[in-house]
Amino acid sequence: MTDLTRLTLAAARDGLAKKDFTSGELTGAYVSAIEAASTLNTYITVTADKAREMARASDERIAKGDAGALEGIPLGIKDLFCTKDVLTTAASHILDGFVPPYESSVTQNLWNDGAVMLGKLNNDEFAMGSSNETSFYGPVINPWRRKGSDSKLVPGGSSGGSSSAVAARLCLGATATDTGGSIRQPASFTGTVGIKPTYGRCSRWGVVAFASSLDQAGPITRDVRDAAILLRSMAGYDEKDSTSVDRAVPDYEASLGQSVKGLRVGIPKEYRVEGMPSEIEALWARGIDWLKAAGAEIVEVSLPHTKYALPSYYIIAPAEASSNLARYDGVRYGLRVAGKDITDLYERTRAEGFGAEVRRRVLIGTYVLSAGYYDAYYVKAQQVRALIARDFTQAFEKVDVLLTPTAPSAAFGIGEKTADPLSMYLNDVFTVPVNLAGLPGISIPAGLSGEGLPLGLQLIGRAFDEETLFRAAHAIEQAADFTAEPEAWWRA
Amino acid sequence: MSVDQNTVRRIARLARIAVTQEELAPLAGELSGILAWVEQLNGLDTTGVEPMTSAVAMSLKSREDVITSGNLQAEVTRNAPLSEDGFFVVPKVVE
Numbered sequence: 001m002t003d004l005t006r007l008t009l010a011a012a013r014d015g016l017a018k019k020d021f022t023s024g025e026l027t028g029a030y031v032s033a034i035e036a037a038s039t040l041n042t043y044i045t046v047t048a049d050k051a052r053e054m055a056r057a058s059d060e061r062i063a064k065g066d067a068g069a070l071e072g073i074p075l076g077i078k079d080l081f082c083t084k085d086v087l088t089t090a091a092s093h094i095l096d097g098f099v100p101p102y103e104s105s106v107t108q109n110l111w112n113d114g115a116v117m118l119g120k121l122n123n124d125e126f127a128m129g130s131s132n133e134t135s136f137y138g139p140v141i142n143p144w145r146r147k148g149s150d151s152k153l154v155p156g157g158s159s160g161g162s163s164s165a166v167a168a169r170l171c172l173g174a175t176a177t178d179t180g181g182s183i184r185q186p187a188s189f190t191g192t193v194g195i196k197p198t199y200g201r202c203s204r205w206g207v208v209a210f211a212s213s214l215d216q217a218g219p220i221t222r223d224v225r226d227a228a229i230l231l232r233s234m235a236g237y238d239e240k241d242s243t244s245v246d247r248a249v250p251d252y253e254a255s256l257g258q259s260v261k262g263l264r265v266g267i268p269k270e271y272r273v274e275g276m277p278s279e280i281e282a283l284w285a286r287g288i289d290w291l292k293a294a295g296a297e298i299v300e301v302s303l304p305h306t307k308y309a310l311p312s313y314y315i316i317a318p319a320e321a322s323s324n325l326a327r328y329d330g331v332r333y334g335l336r337v338a339g340k341d342i343t344d345l346y347e348r349t350r351a352e353g354f355g356a357e358v359r360r361r362v363l364i365g366t367y368v369l370s371a372g373y374y375d376a377y378y379v380k381a382q383q384v385r386a387l388i389a390r391d392f393t394q395a396f397e398k399v400d401v402l403l404t405p406t407a408p409s410a411a412f413g414i415g416e417k418t419a420d421p422l423s424m425y426l427n428d429v430f431t432v433p434v435n436l437a438g439l440p441g442i443s444i445p446a447g448l449s450g451e452g453l454p455l456g457l458q459l460i461g462r463a464f465d466e467e468t469l470f471r472a473a474h475a476i477e478q479a480a481d482f483t484a485e486p487e488a489w490w491r492a
Numbered sequence: 493m494s495v496d497q498n499t500v501r502r503i504a505r506l507a508r509i510a511v512t513q514e515e516l517a518p519l520a521g522e523l524s525g526i527l528a529w530v531e532q533l534n535g536l537d538t539t540g541v542e543p544m545t546s547a548v549a550m551s552l553k554s555r556e557d558v559i560t561s562g563n564l565q566a567e568v569t570r571n572a573p574l575s576e577d578g579f580f581v582v583p584k585v586v587e
Contacts, residue, residue, distance in 0.1 A: 101567040199547035213547050242552050311530040322507060329508075331580050333571035342583050347510035359509055363519070364526055366507040367495070380533055382543030387536075389544055421522065422529055438547030463548065 004029040005169040009073060009226035012172055016062060016072045023062070023072025026172075027055035027116050030074045034118065034170050039490045040141045042165040044079050045087050046119040054116040061114060070233050071114030076171035078162050079120040080127055081107050081217075082206040086117075090208040091135035092125045094353025095334040104206025105238045106175060106217050113233045118171050121161030125355045126325065127182055127210045130427040132160025133418055134357040142190060142411050143168040143486040147452035150489070153411040156186030162220045163190040167486060173221040173230045177207060179214045180313055181407075181431025184443035187220050188406035188456030191445040191484065193227045193473070194220040196431075198463045199438035200245035202231075203238030211320035212243075214313075214435045224444065224473045228252035231466065247464060255470040261295030263472060266399030270306035271430060273408065280405045280455065283447050287403055287457045290479035291472065299399050303391040308384045309433040310425060315368050315381035316436075321358075322365025328353060360421065389437040396462050401472050404430050406443040406456035430458060440466050444473045445482040454484070495523045 004026045007015065015021055031048045051074060058072035082088045082100035089095045103111075111117070124134040131154035132140040142155040142164055155164035159176035163186030166174050176183040178196035187194030195218045202217040209215060219230035232253070237246040267288060272281070292298055330336035330349030337352050339345035354362065368377035395402065408429055417424045434441040440463070443456040457476060461469040495503075497516040500523065504511045511519065565578040574581040 098571050101564075101570055200550070213545075239553075239555075243546070243548070243550075245548060245550065246553075305536070308533055308536055311533050314526065315530055315533075326508075330573065331582055332568075334573070336573035339583065342585050343508070344510075345583055346508040347505075350508055351510035354509065360519075360522060360526075362507050362509065363500070363503050363523060367499075367503050367523065367527070370503065370506060377530070379543050380538060381530075382545060383538035383541040384533055384536060386541050386544035387538070422525065435547075 005033050008222050009172045009229055012073060013070070013229070017067065019062070023055040023058040023116060024052065026072065027051050027074045030118055030171060036492045037168055037170055037490050038492065040143060040164055040168055041138050042122055042140055042161045042168065042170055043076070043119045044089055044091065044122050044137050044161070047086055047117055050086070051116050051118050058114050058116060068112065068114030069229070070110060072116060073114070073172050074116040074118045075110060076118050076121045076162060076165045076174040077107055078123050078159055078175050078177060080123060080177050080208045081175055082208070083107055083117070083120065086120065088120065088208070089137070090126050091123050091137055092353065092355070092358065093136040093335060094328045094350070098333050100206070102206060105203035105240060106207065106234045109236060110233055115233070121165055121174055123161050124158035125358050126208065126321070127158035127177055127179055128321070128357050128361055129157040130181065130185060130424050131417065132157040133414065134355050136355060139414055140164045141490070143490060144190060144411060144453055145486070145489065152414045153453070154189065154414055156189035156411065158182040159186045159220060163187055163192055163194070166190070166192045166220050166222060168490065173219055173226050175217060175234065176220045177215055177217050178435065179210050179317060180435050181428040183218045183220060184431050184441055184456070184458055185407045185427060187443040189411040189454065191454030191482065192220050192222060193224050193442065193444055194218065195227050195231055195442040195466070195469070196434065196440060197231060197235060197466055198440045200243055201235045201440070201464070201466070203236070203241040203244045205238055205240040209324040211317040212324060213320060214317060224470060224477045225253060225256055227442070228256060228470050245464070250467055252466060252470050255467040256474040258471045259295065260291060260472055260475045263296040263401065263468070264299055264399040265291050265296045265472070266299050266301035266395050266402040268301050268303045268306065268395065268402055268404060270303050271404045273429060276408055279449050280408060283455050283457065284403070284405050287446055287476060290476055291403065294475045294479065301395040301399055301402070303395060303433070305384065305387045305391050306433060309388050309436055310429060312381040312384040312388070313432045313436060314364070314425060315377050316385065318361040318365035319369050319378050320365070322362045322369065325358070325362055357421070385436045388433055392437045392439060400468055402460040404458045404460065406430060406458040410449040410451065410453035410455055434460050439463055440469055442469050442473050444476050444480070446476060446480045447482070448484055495520050495527060
């Protein structure tokens, strides 16, 4: 039999439906691949027994003609999604031993559609990071390496376990979350597709909270079709999340292959940032040419407040984080470090339980929300956020989608940027504005850097217009014909 | 805004995170660096701009004020590092 991990999610779905193979066989192939790839450190927890059990149940449903949309499809779950009776860590020491008595709504949607859980994927601690180096469980390694080099590269972050596992074929697709670029930047670094849908499209219920007005779940997959399939199952209204939006979920797959003729594609001039590598510029220019050749109309647009997006994000996100993370107190769940009184217990538990980056952001957030600084920092940042959102609204009066690079560079080396938090933050320059405005954004692999590393292009759409994003993303995917793969050096 | 060591100590207390004497100086440097960087927002006039408090313009749904869940004492305390008879156990807070 051919290697089942070579299939895309769509091909595996079709093969299962035609009974070419069973979910048990497919799942077994993935469990073996995961066992042989521990070097990459993609999974915090592998749930092999549970996976086999779920696969068996799927095979029974397929035999009875009772298959769901994702029946028998083995997936990886970012360890930020609570999974009932399965350790959930958010890659933090402070959640030691936490076994949720409930299931997140997004993962429940996947299981309702018949998907199989392979395990819980590594990420930056509480999703705070752009390289997956802040995880308490150690960094994730990118399966891609520079031409002629064996130095280890980051897979992007915070969904680095998701991106690395999809690229290394350790799951058919993965759930991920995106607060400032945590789905799209890792997708760009690993030659995978990642979509952050519109805020409110996927329920946040049961997803460990980082910055609640920015957090949104989405899939990372091998190609655009797989992302369309997976998002359709993940999305949907949920009364348990008050910010979940009550709108029907379209069949995103139906958008694929539709013509982009006449589609107006905006090129925001402010995204030509100083010091951007020429190969990123060239990639962007190729993307423009591809869409033009497919009949789209290219329009230069202005998003004048772009340069204020990162600084406003680094007020708003830490402020919300400092509030959300107040719940980790050593009393109700997770780590507890004894103290001489209750305050001492809180302080010691949180000092030992939070890593350096999380501590930094909680302190910044506490500072900007503290008496005397609230208006100067937090309210100011929210005003700037309003201006950034207005920039997009005005641009979308003239165009249907925006095309930009996903990240200002290819994947970098482990340890290269950890010494300077600010240089790490700059990684998200093209993705953060999208979260601030609550819009959908997708990253599509579009080419290789001079060093042989994948580079992504980002499409940004109107709120709840993921269908146009999928249509344009599919056109780019067809034109880019990205078939490069990392060599399987990690296989034990 | 430059943050001094006393401010770091005060903020860390508010955030309930213990910091050692040796950590104060490096933390003050890091936090000052980040705050100096975000202060570029001051170069932008935002007079009269309504702060954006929600990512999607929508009004929150309401529901009947009725009990929808409960009797979950065992589940709620299941993950507690220390619990007794369905209660969380903490160090003595009242002398």
